[in-house]
Amino acid sequence: MSDWRVDLCRASYAAFDRLDPEAAVALHDPDCEWETGAASAALGETVYRGHEGVRALMSALGEVFPDWHPEIQELRARDDGAVLVHSRVRATSGHGGMEVEFPAMGQVIEFRARKILRVTQTTFPPPGWEAAAQA
Numbered sequence: 001m002s003d004w005r006v007d008l009c010r011a012s013y014a015a016f017d018r019l020d021p022e023a024a025v026a027l028h029d030p031d032c033e034w035e036t037g038a039a040s041a042a043l044g045e046t047v048y049r050g051h052e053g054v055r056a057l058m059s060a061l062g063e064v065f066p067d068w069h070p071e072i073q074e075l076r077a078r079d080d081g082a083v084l085v086h087s088r089v090r091a092t093s094g095h096g097g098m099e100v101e102f103p104a105m106g107q108v109i110e111f112r113a114r115k116i117l118r119v120t121q122t123t124f125p126p127p128g129w130e131a132a133a134q135a
Contacts, residue, residue: 037121
């Protein structure tokens with residue numbers, strides 16, 4: 001049996017891989033928040049809010065890294081319902097065309113009403129990783 005949270009995370013990663021903002025917006029709660037962590041240095045914002053924020057985040061990613069390919073390595077579920085993500089990203093810089101592979105990244109993804117409510121970008125492993133069950 002599939003877990004809707006896992007399916008939602010995979011669909012979100014697929015939308016970001018395609019840099020498809022409307023597909024991503026459809027998966028996010030209208031009051032969602034994306035905390036970009038260390039990526040804020042490249043993107044210019046530390047938090048993106050709401051559907052317009054998802055669109056702005058995707059636009060910023062596309063400008064900085066027009067060839068953006070995030071990939072889920074592993075998903076784990078915390079007891080509080082959050083999903084923890086171990087991911088990697090390959091990309092090409094929009095300034096100079098240099099290929100970049102980012103170090104392992106973590107995310108904490110929280111939900112409301114079967115939509116993504118909050119994404120917190122972290123280093124790997126994200127908080128609670130060891131205690132979380134494989135999803």
